Amino acid sequence: MEGIFMENKAILVGVNLNKKEHDFQYSMEELENLAAACNIMAVGSVTQNLNRVNQAHYIGSGKIEELQELVEETGADTIIFDDELSPSQIRNLESFLSECEVVDRTTLILEIFAKRAKTRESKLQVEIAQLRYRLPRLIGSRKSLGRQGGGSGLNNRGAGETKLELDRRKIEEQIAKLSRELEHLVSQRKMQRRKREKNEIPVVSLVGYTNAGKSTMMNAVLESYNGGEEKFVFEKNMLFATLETSVRSVTLATNQAFLLTDTVGFINKLPHHLVKAFRSTLEEVAEADLLIHVIDLSNPHHEEQRQLTEEILEGIGIEDIPIIHAYNKVDLVEGEYSVEGSNNVYVSAKDRQGVDALTEQIKQYIFSDYVQCELLIPYTDGRVVSYFNEHADVIAEDFEQEGTKLVVKCKKADAEKFQKYITYI
Ligand SMILES: Nc1nc2c(ncn2[C@@H]2O[C@H](COP(=O)(O)OP(=O)(O)OP(=O)(O)O)[C@@H](O)[C@H]2O)c(=O)[nH]1
Ligand SMILES: [Mg+2]
Structure with a gap:
């Protein structure tokens, strides 16, 4: 073709x-x-x-x-x-x-x-x-x-x-039929999403101009934290390499997990029919807990691209979600670089440079409700120790006479749930 x-x-x-x-x-x-x-x-x-x-x-x-x-x-x-x-x-x-x-x-x-x-x-x-x-x-x-x-x-x-041979009415019918099918698929996906919400795993979405390096960034994070076990997403030097949202779960060394989503890139003069048609995909972005706006710092027009992306995000009603600006492709930038504004990180997704700094920022936003505490868990409640080993960042573990002593950073909700074991907070 x-x-x-x-x-x-x-x-x-x-x-x-x-x-x-x-x-x-x-x-x-x-x-x-x-x-x-x-x-x-x-x-x-x-x-x-x-x-x-x-x-x-x-x-x-x-x-x-x-x-x-x-x-x-x-x-x-x-x-x-x-x-x-x-x-x-x-x-x-x-x-x-x-x-x-x-x-x-x-x-x-x-x-x-x-x-x-x-x-x-x-x-x-x-x-x-x-x-x-x-x-x-x-x-x-x-x-x-x-x-x-x-x-x-x-x-x-x-x-x-x-x-093309169809007359106007037939095309309208076709649009209606396809829209119904689309709606059905979207509602299915919404249900899956609701299931995820129940699990309370925070969602982080990569957004930005086309070809900025969102997919490469996703792969860099997957490689760093999941040891490359997760399926990588498609990255390529072409406009609109990514059209479908991909979701992967990332578990940090601290047992903190979040979902990372890769999304379709934006472009100047994005056809409004397309924005409308992709609304459901974009709505998913609207439900994220944190956005990582990937900006190609090596592109001389990165400032315009950043503004345009922000306008589109605003246009779909995204205003209250915290944003980290990830200035990417620093390996291509000669000399000093620094951009005005807050929440900036500088990375090279391709060279895996700055990925740790980015994850530190992510952690600060989505795991801000974590608390550090000390617990004493009787040996009869071994399952609680297992729970913390799987769901919290275990800083120290000692075996004492009365039970296992743990120092952990865990979700506030978990600290409340296991309050009776806490000896120090
Ligand atoms: N030199 C350099 N190239 C990069 C870097 N990050 C991404 N690239 C390249 O930029 C191109 C686009 O990368 P993608 O990750 O596919 O970009 P994207 O933002 O997902 O693009 P769309 O899916 O089209 O929206 C690829 O050729 C990448 O190898 C980087 O840090 N440095
Ligand atoms: Mg992509």
Whole structure:
């Protein structure tokens, strides 16, 4: 399937609104990466400074001519716009540029998500987002409708060619059907989660911009504390390597356990259909006890990426959860580094550098209700000693005449539960 795109050559088009030069260049670079992730090679770009985009065709008419010339020169077959185009903008542009397929940033992101989705849940989420995006764009767009099977296929893939033949009502029915299935899966997962809550294991979620190193960080922690016994998660230098949330349990040397979750990465101009479709995945983040915001310090745009991630988190209603900023990839940063703000740790997930410092921070947040106490447990209650050995950080163990003397750091709740054995707190 991927072969289809190999020969695709595209021209990237962007509008620099109000001359926000820095952001703009970055956005265009990112668009090129998104295209590459769809196996499309950028062979040129057309940009325009505007105070607001052209309602009818996004860029001005003069620019369209320039674009046409560039298409002829380069033999490009696809034109990619850096912003989401309205249905009528796509239609108008296609009538000017009849030889090319006109797509936008959203199409690319949806395409990448469709390619990477593995579980039934994420497949459903992507398919629903694709159908929602496509629905208004099918109407009246004779060309896209007649195109299935031909063209580069960007508008036709993922949700399946046959669905393009469906009329609006049928697509709506399809969205409803898939949404019901998704809801069912989500409610199943909620039940599992509730079970976990009963066990009162704290949950720590890794969040952040795509490619920041969340999955690598997860693997670094797993390797350090679980001896690599747990299944590692997929890490790769590509946008949106992770689409599904993975949960692993981590047990520290102090017997303190927590669940660590790896999540989907964010990106600038994340399509709103996708945010909506991935809401259930993101909701899981909202239930975490602590967030580790992974930031790629080696990326010159890390500050923008940090802000964007925080905005998305706010957008899904995450405000009260404590956050640790884990500045990652320090091995790539030359010279001194230090970023303003509190709760910062500096790590190289790849080189396993700073992982201990990060876990120390994690411990301070999620195990803050631990207390140190001394207990004397009669030999007849040996099971209590076993309990503390499994659930607490045992600092000292002595065998005295009356029983086992333990000095432990344990949960407050445990100290209360076994109060009668406590000799000193
Ligand atoms: N040099 C260096 N590279 C790193 C470090 N951490 C991660 N990487 C690399 O960065 C790339 C992305 O890492 P991932 O862990 O997949 O990133 P992610 O945040 O999970 O990305 P998504 O799943 O796409 O959101 C991989 O090629 C990693 O090897 C680091 O500390 N130093
Ligand atoms: Mg990942």
